[in-house]
Amino acid sequence: xxxxxxxxxxxxxxxxxxxxxxxxxxxxxxxxxxxxxxxxxxxxxxxxxxxxxxxxxxxxxxxxxxxxxxxxxxxxxxxxxxxxxxxxxxxxxxxxxxxxxxxxxxxxxxxxxxxxxxxxxxxxxxxxxxxxxxxxxxxxxxxxxxxxxxxxxxxxxxxxxxxxxxxxxxxxxxxxxxxxxxxxxxxxxxxxxxxxxxxxxxxxxxxxxxxxxxxxxxxxxxxxxxxxxxxxxxxx
Numbered sequence: 001x002x003x004x005x006x007x008x009x010x011x012x013x014x015x016x017x018x019x020x021x022x023x024x025x026x027x028x029x030x031x032x033x034x035x036x037x038x039x040x041x042x043x044x045x046x047x048x049x050x051x052x053x054x055x056x057x058x059x060x061x062x063x064x065x066x067x068x069x070x071x072x073x074x075x076x077x078x079x080x081x082x083x084x085x086x087x088x089x090x091x092x093x094x095x096x097x098x099x100x101x102x103x104x105x106x107x108x109x110x111x112x113x114x115x116x117x118x119x120x121x122x123x124x125x126x127x128x129x130x131x132x133x134x135x136x137x138x139x140x141x142x143x144x145x146x147x148x149x150x151x152x153x154x155x156x157x158x159x160x161x162x163x164x165x166x167x168x169x170x171x172x173x174x175x176x177x178x179x180x181x182x183x184x185x186x187x188x189x190x191x192x193x194x195x196x197x198x199x200x201x202x203x204x205x206x207x208x209x210x211x212x213x214x215x216x217x218x219x220x221x222x223x224x225x226x227x228x229x230x231x232x233x234x235x236x
Contacts (some may be wrong), residue, residue: 016188091228099221
């Protein structure tokens, strides 16, 4: 293998790492949704990996098609930019809608009073429920479409630097080199996503949000919406 491919592999690993770390959309949705919907560790891992694979493979496939048919890199960049705008607005829309649903759930789960009727003739008493003792009104995880929505958004979202900076230069050397560079970028990107999500959830597990738990879905939706806005208007 020539030196050029090794240089591109190192560049792919570096770009994949920093591209992921600097883009909160790569990990924030999984952190907040795992917390809000109480996903298990295994469920969080496979959802993150699946979305990460959809994210990178969509650009890899597009790049390979462009190389095979001799499509100019400028045209692919324009298409990737279009996909990026579409994914950002989808993230904004999903986050906004989920935040609205979360506010509704928070209102439904407000601390309330229960009247406990004892046996006939016994005294009636009441007490307040707050803190951790709330009723869950969210759908069963088995029926949730949230992972599929996230997967669709991540498939739409492009890996902007992959095609122009890595795949097209690698294609000048060999098809194997192109595949290797794409594989390195993909593995580093997905691994970084997973590492950040797991580290963040581990850190959050020590925090207590008793009084705010009922607003978890609203906060999650708001965070996702803000990450989409950051992509669209700040270029993150």
